[in-house]
Amino acid sequence: MGGNLSRRRRAAGYAVAVAAPPVLLPVLVPLRDRLNLASDVVLFLVVVVMAALVGGVGPALVAAVLGAGLLVFWFTVPYHTFEVGHVDNVVALVAFAVVAIVVGSVVDVSARRAEDAAAAAEIEAADRMRAALLTAVGHDLRTPLAAAKASVSGLRSRDVTLSPDDRDELLATADDALDRLTGLVESLLDLSRLQAGALPVRIRATALDEVLARALDDLGVAPRAVVLDVPDDLPAVRTDPALLERVLANLVANAQRFAPADRPPLVRAQVAADRPGTVEVHVVDHGPGVPAADQERIFLPFQRLGDADNTTGIGLGLALARGLTEAVHGELVPRPTPGGGLTMVVTLPLEEGA
Template structure:
C-alpha cells in the first residue's frame, strides 16, 4: 500500500520511524524510576502512529520493531541487555509489536481513505465546473455565432433586396457578434491557462496611459463612453502590458455593462505607498446597481453573474480572469462600493521606474 505514496512521504515516514524512537530513549531513561513499562510502551506507540501518518505501513513496521528493541534494551530488566527476566515484560513487548502494527495499518488505511475522499471531492468539483462550462458555452457561444450566421446569410441572400443601410446594419451586427465571440473565447483560453499555471509573465516598467488606451481600443469605446482621469506625471508601473491590458478590458467591459447610459464608467488613477514599494492604483468606477458586501468576492468565481439578467452578455468569466491575471502580474484587485451607488474595482500595482 505504501507504494501509492510519494517518495518524499515514504522517506519522511522512515525518518520519523527511526528518529522518534531514538529521541525517546534519552528522554525516558532518566525517568525509569518514575514511569513503568506501560507508560514507555504508550509513548513508543505514539511514534509508530506518527510514522504511519507520514509514510504508511512500512515505516510503522520499522518503528514498531525498533521501538520493541529499544524498550527491551533500555526499559526491561536486566537493563542494557536483550534478556528479559520477567515473562510479563516479554508478553508486553510482543503485544506492543502486534498492537503497533495494527494501529499503524489502521492509521495508514484511514489516511488513504481521507486522501481518496479529497481526490473524489476534487474530481466532483472539476465535473461541476465542466458541467457549468458546457451549460454556459452551450448558450453563450451559440448566441453570437447564430447572430453572425444570420447576418451573413442575409447579406448573401438573393431573395431580398437590401439597401446600403441594410448592408451596413447587417455588417455591424456581424462585427458585434464576432467581437463578443472573440471576447468569450479569450476569457475561456485565459481561464484554462490560469488553472493550468501556464501564463507566461514578463514584467517591465510600462507607461500606464498606453495600456489604458490599448484597452479602450480593444473595446471599441465610443467618445465619452468611458471617462479617463490619468495624471500626466504618473510613474510607470511594473507589469506585463499584455496581461494588464486583458485585466482592464474585462474590468471596463463589466463596468460598461452595468453603467446607466447617462453615467459612463470612470477610469481613475492615483499613486500611493504600499508596505514595501510605491504603488499605482487604478480604479474602474461604475454607477450601476452595485453588489452587496457579502457577495463582492463571489463575483471572482467562474460562471458567476450576480445581478446580471442578460444571458447574452457572457459566461461569467470576465472578473475571474481579471483577478487571476492581476495576481499573475503582482497586482491586487479589490471590489469596493462606489459612493452614491455602484461598484468600484480597485487594482493596485507596483510602481516601476519613473515614466
C-alpha cells in the first residue's frame, strides 16, 4: 500500500489521514444546516488529497474510510447513525472513495517514476564513467605500459648489441614509463577510495611551508620553475599533510603544464582577508586560462580541457585534487588570473589558537 514512497513519507501521510478529518468536525458540524453534503464531501476530499500527496495510496484510503464514516455519522440524515437515507448521498460517498483511490494511485505512480528516473540517471552516469575509464585504459594506461615493455624487450634482445649508454637510456625509459603507470593507477585507486568514503584522513596541525616543500620535491621542479611567496610567520593549518601534499603537487604540475616558459607558476600563501580563521594557497599560472562556463567541468574525472596535446594523463589530477581538498575539510575553487590564465585557490582552516 505504501508503494515506492519512503517510510517517513508514509508515516506522515497516515498522520494526516488520521488527524485531519476529526479537525474538520468542529468547523463543519455547526454549518451542516447551511451546507449540503456535496460541500462537506469536497472539504473531506481535500484531506484525502493531502494524505495522498504526502503518503500515497494507503493514507488516502485511510482518510477516505475515516472521512466517509464521519460524513455518514455526522452529515447524512438520520444524524448520528451509519444509515444513508438517500441515494444521492450514496453516490456522493462512493465518488468520494473512488477519487481518493485514484489520487493516491497517481501519487504512488509518480513516486515510482521519479525513483525509476533517478535510478536510470545513476546507471547512465555509471555507464559514462565506465566508458571514460575504458577509453583511458585503452590509451593512457597502455601507452606507458607499452613503452616499458618495449624497453625491457630491447634490453633482453640478443639480436642487438647495446652500448652502456643505450642500456642506460632504455632503463631510464622503462623507469619513467613505470613511474607514470604507477601514478595513473594510484590516482584511479585514490579516486575510487574517495568516492567510496574509504580514504583514511588524519587531520592535525600542519606547517604549510613544509608540505609545500615536500610537494615540490616530489615533482622534482628545477630552480625558478615555480615562484614561491610564502611568509615565514604563516600560522599552522588543520589538515592531513600527506593528502594536502598530493593536492599541491597536482595543482603545481597542472600549472606548469600550461604556464608559458618565461612566466613560471606562482605559489602564494596568505591568511585570508575576507574569511577569518582560514589560510589561502594560490597556485597561479598565466596560460590560456579556462572559460567561466567550463571552470567546474575541469574537476570532473577524465576531463582535459584545452589539453589535447597531452597524452600522459587521464584527466584525474584536478578531480583528485578537489576530492582530497574536501576530504581534509578545505575548499578548492578556480579563479581567472588577472591578465590571463588560471588561479587555483585552496582554502584551509587555521589550527585553533594559531
